[in-house]
Amino acid sequence: MGxxxxxxxLHIPIIQAGMAGGITTPKLVAEVANAGALGxxxxxxxSASSLRNEIQAVKQLTDKPFAVNLFAANLExxxxxxxxxxxxxxxxxxELEIDPGKQSVKVYDYLQEKVYVVIEQxxxxxxxxxxxxxxxxxxxxxxxxxKLIGMATNLxxxxxxxxxxxxxxxxxxxxAGGHRGTFDVNKYxxxxxxxxxxxxQEFLYNLDVPVVAAGGISNNGQIDALLRMGAAGVxxxxxxxxxxxxxxxxxxxxxxxxxxxxDTVITSAFSGRPARxxxxxxxxxxxxxxxxxxxxxxxxxxxxxxRGAAKEFAVSEFQSLWAGQGVGSIVNEDxxxxxxASLIGKDTEETDQLGLELDD
Amino acid sequence: MGxxxxxxxLHIPIIQAGMAGGITTPKLVAEVANAGALGxxxxxxxSASSLRNEIQAVKQLTDKPFAVNLFAANLExxxxxxxxxxxxxxxxxxELEIDPGKQSVKVYDYLQEKVYVVIEQxxxxxxxxxxxxxxxxxxxxxxxxxKLIGMATNLxxxxxxxxxxxxxxxxxxxxAGGHRGTFDVNKYxxxxxxxxxxxxQEFLYNLDVPVVAAGGISNNGQIDALLRMGAAGVxxxxxxxxxxxxxxxxxxxxxxxxxxxxDTVITSAFSGRPARxxxxxxxxxxxxxxxxxxxxxxxxxxxxxxRGAAKEFAVSEFQSLWAGQGVGSIVNEDxxxxxxASLIGKDTEETDQLGLELDD
Numbered sequence: 084m085g086x087x088x089x090x091x092x093l094h095i096p097i098i099q100a101g102m103a104g105g106i107t108t109p110k111l112v113a114e115v116a117n118a119g120a121l122g123x124x125x126x127x128x129x130s131a132s133s134l135r136n137e138i139q140a141v142k143q144l145t146d147k148p149f150a151v152n153l154f155a156a157n158l159e160x161x162x163x164x165x166x167x168x169x170x171x172x173x174x175x176x177x178e179l180e181i182d183p184g185k186q187s188v189k190v191y192d193y194l195q196e197k198v199y200v201v202i203e204q205x206x207x208x209x210x211x212x213x214x215x216x217x218x219x220x221x222x223x224x225x226x227x228x229x230k231l232i233g234m235a236t237n238l239x240x241x242x243x244x245x246x247x248x249x250x251x252x253x254x255x256x257x258x259a260g261g262h263r264g265t266f267d268v269n270k271y272x273x274x275x276x277x278x279x280x281x282x283x284q285e286f287l288y289n290l291d292v293p294v295v296a297a298g299g300i301s302n303n304g305q306i307d308a309l310l311r312m313g314a315a316g317v318x319x320x321x322x323x324x325x326x327x328x329x330x331x332x333x334x335x336x337x338x339x340x341x342x343x344x345x346d347t348v349i350t351s352a353f354s355g356r357p358a359r360x361x362x363x364x365x366x367x368x369x370x371x372x373x374x375x376x377x378x379x380x381x382x383x384x385x386x387x388x389x390r391g392a393a394k395e396f397a398v399s400e401f402q403s404l405w406a407g408q409g410v411g412s413i414v415n416e417d418x419x420x421x422x423x424a425s426l427i428g429k430d431t432e433e434t435d436q437l438g439l440e441l442d443d
Numbered sequence: 444m445g446x447x448x449x450x451x452x453l454h455i456p457i458i459q460a461g462m463a464g465g466i467t468t469p470k471l472v473a474e475v476a477n478a479g480a481l482g483x484x485x486x487x488x489x490s491a492s493s494l495r496n497e498i499q500a501v502k503q504l505t506d507k508p509f510a511v512n513l514f515a516a517n518l519e520x521x522x523x524x525x526x527x528x529x530x531x532x533x534x535x536x537x538e539l540e541i542d543p544g545k546q547s548v549k550v551y552d553y554l555q556e557k558v559y560v561v562i563e564q565x566x567x568x569x570x571x572x573x574x575x576x577x578x579x580x581x582x583x584x585x586x587x588x589x590k591l592i593g594m595a596t597n598l599x600x601x602x603x604x605x606x607x608x609x610x611x612x613x614x615x616x617x618x619a620g621g622h623r624g625t626f627d628v629n630k631y632x633x634x635x636x637x638x639x640x641x642x643x644q645e646f647l648y649n650l651d652v653p654v655v656a657a658g659g660i661s662n663n664g665q666i667d668a669l670l671r672m673g674a675a676g677v678x679x680x681x682x683x684x685x686x687x688x689x690x691x692x693x694x695x696x697x698x699x700x701x702x703x704x705x706d707t708v709i710t711s712a713f714s715g716r717p718a719r720x721x722x723x724x725x726x727x728x729x730x731x732x733x734x735x736x737x738x739x740x741x742x743x744x745x746x747x748x749x750r751g752a753a754k755e756f757a758v759s760e761f762q763s764l765w766a767g768q769g770v771g772s773i774v775n776e777d778x779x780x781x782x783x784a785s786l787i788g789k790d791t792e793e794t795d796q797l798g799l800e801l802d803d
Contacts, residue, residue, distance in 0.1 A: 237704070237705045238703070238704075238705075238771075239705075256638055256640070257617055257636075257638050258637070258638035258640065258641050275705055276617075277618070277704045277705065277768050278616055278617050278618035278638040278639055278640070278658065278659050278768055279638055279639075279640050280616070280618065280638070280639050280640050280658075280659060280660070280665055280668075280669075281618050281659035281661075281704055281767075281768040281769050281771075282704070282768075284661065284662060284664065284665055284769070284772070285703075285704055285771055285772070287664070288772070298638065298640075299638050299640055299641035300640070301641075301644065302644060304644065304647070304671075304672045304673060305640055305644055305672060307671060307672070308640075308668035308669065308671050308672045309640075309668065311664075311667060311668050311671055312664045312665060312667070312668045313664060343598070343645075344597070344598075344637045344641055344642070344645055345597045345598075345599075345635055345637065407641075408637050408638055408641040408642075409641050409644070411598075411641075411645055412644070412645070412648070
């Protein structure tokens, strides 16, 4: 357990997950870092210059270490074969009164450039999902003393990451919100789905690196139990979605505070990659349509304008409401410092004291 | 945690799951009971007279309390509309060289009679799955001081059980082997699937009765963690399938010792009800066929002769190889006393000592 704290120089063995799509504001990341946990910029879809701006904004707010999360997958793709899905999606555009969709889609990949930015900006930790970074990028990061955290959904993936030189493994349980980290979604179309308690046990037994537990974690009792089992730390996403400092829009926040564990499903409807979200009309209709969901990141690109407008107009039914199975415990919006205090088992009244302790 | 031990008078807060289909031999149940944990006769498919015989056989081997597991669902059903599925299943009968299948199916229900046997035989604990016993049966059991354990896969089910008078709730996580306990499989065709750590947390927060954790549990570290979270006990099935005393056939045992967490899937192919099993040819072919799986227990009755012959001929590919996601940790066949010793964190060398302690 001390291994995570030592490796990354934290006071609290908690990682704020690197959620992409505008959730991880500089304020969120900095507040997590200031409290002694690991804040993370969700940079999966960012360009290199956006990432640089984000990093600089976080640095204005903290001098503590924080991480950048990247997709270890080449996003570069082009498709002109999107007519049937675009036709199906037009009804949402009509309802939202936005422009018709494009008939061809191009997605750029900035992974290499973002790795350069990480090094240039002296970021101490990079976490990745969906695969293993190339050996060239890993070597470059390690030469610059960047620690690598890799997400795995089964033991084979974890072993691949460790063999490639990753320092810490996140065991992503079936319960987790957002995208399944599963490397091969052809082999596991719905994601590789092992429950957290089984997965952590398997990783602890088989791996020699620190194991971080992720998926459905929402309170101190669970964290205490996982650390006792031998986990080096825990990673939480959903809990930070309702932090006052997060970039989560109001309709999404309301949906999270209303949902319970049975309301989330794993779906590829939004992005072409399996991910856990609060069930809504968009999922229902895309999954029961005859129209084939396109692969990631094409489907993601196609639904982007719809999701964007739905955010703007506070319509939860057409948004990707990523959430883990711990969502039922989320009933309030709190500042990061209170969330972390409750996660480590301190009353919110003790928060000030905690802040002092942690800042020492 | 003491609540389970007090309520049922156990020394170890571990329940051996009531697996149906010849697994829970009198020797298995008695050995678990003798070690101070809760042995359970899996009586879901038994007739009343078989159950009476089983109970009497267990009583020959122990004077400790043990439980009977029943299906809280009416099995009574008849169907003559089985031709397409029987036609599809003929190829397995041909391969196994057994008689053709029947063209109509009748399943009897002995639930009420089995409840009488439980009372007549002075059994102290009844556990159920798939629903809530009728108020008449619950009243009868409670009048005779029988404690009731109900399995739930979500909070609504748990609340129904508690309101009906159940004393203890088993939180069945997504990881669990065998049938999903889900009450309404029309609403949840693949079972209601919440990961164990999220489900236990939800039940502990919302229920006032003892909560027992079930699903993928395979070692002392996990048990310790769950008890620390506040679980009153744990229930394990898969781990006892490879006990030397269990009725598990040799092909099934070999499959369990070979499988890992990613090899299990939830399927209705065998019984018409979603259940977790090691993936095999039967699941693959039934699920990808055009032939509609019939509802429980009709599908179960149709596949019974095939599963029976496959057991006899040691063919694992046509058996329902129920297993939880902790199956990867199963590599040996051990006596019950050694399994329980390792689950409570004692070395097997200490087993004798443990036996003495527990018998005090």
